Amino acid sequence: MLLWCYEGLVPKLLFPEAGELSILSSLxxxxxxxxxxxxxxxxxxxxxxLLTAYWHRKKxxxxxLPMASRCKRQLVKDRTNRRxxx
Numbered sequence: 001m002l003l004w005c006y007e008g009l010v011p012k013l014l015f016p017e018a019g020e021l022s023i024l025s026s027l028x029x030x031x032x033x034x035x036x037x038x039x040x041x042x043x044x045x046x047x048x049x050l051l052t053a054y055w056h057r058k059k060x061x062x063x064x065l066p067m068a069s070r071c072k073r074q075l076v077k078d079r080t081n082r083r084x085x086x
Contacts, residue, residue, distance in 0.1 A: 008046035021034050
């Protein structure tokens with residue numbers, strides 16, 4: 001959680017010249033807008049870290065995430081059963 005905040009703040013917002021900008025420049029996806037994209041990615045990482053810290057050990061996530069995992073496993077199981085029966 002704190003690592004996401006650190007990775008969003010230090011290499012992307014405070015010191016983007018250290019490598020993040022060169023990585024985005026070499027991709028060529030955001031020509032001329034690399035600085036803005038690095039800042040947006042940094043803010044997104046900080047937001048993800050804060051959300052993770054907020055939801056960490058909340059009753060809702062503990063109760064519902066395993067249920068979602070069971071639903072996904074059941075869907076995969078149903079798909080493989082349909083493929084094998086056809």
